[in-house]
Structure formats: structure tokens, C-alpha cells
Amino acid sequence: MMSRTGKVGYGQGENFHAVRLPYGKGKAAMYCILPGEDETLRDFIASLNASKWKAIKESISERDNVLVQLPRFKLEYESKI
Structure with a gap:
């Protein structure tokens, strides 16, 4: 597991919890969203x-x-331009 405690962009609504994890200088970010307990990931x-x-x-x-x-x-990608 990867673990981090500190200042993080965090939000929640009636059917989700979310964090924004910035990369580098913050121009790009990964959003991790967890559905509410009563909702499946598919739904x-x-x-x-x-x-x-x-x-x-x-x-x-x-x-x-x-x-x-x-x-x-680990995430990898290749650009074929």
C-alpha cells in the first residue's frame, strides 16, 4: 500500500468521497473517487x-x-506521434 498523511484536496457528497492528488507542480492531478456504501462501483x-x-x-x-x-x-504509457 502507498500511504500519505498531510494536506490533501478532499471532498465528499451524499454518495461519494474524493481526493485530488496533484503531480509535479500541480497542473495535472489524479482524482480518486470512492462511491457511497449503498452504491456499487458499476452504478x-x-x-x-x-x-x-x-x-x-x-x-x-x-x-x-x-x-x-x-x-x-505502476502506470505506463507510450505516445506514437
């Missing part, structure tokens, strides 16, 4: 639209002492 994804995405992003604000734990992963 959450099916209901995701522009207005719900906007609500998730607008809910996020900087908070101190947030514990974020994620499974360790």
Missing part, C-alpha cells in the same frame, strides 16, 4: 455525467491531516 460509473463530475470537483477543498491509502500501482 456510480453509469450515473457519472458532466454535472456530477462538476459537483465532485467543486466539493474538493484543501484539508490538513488527511490519511490517503492506495494500493501500490
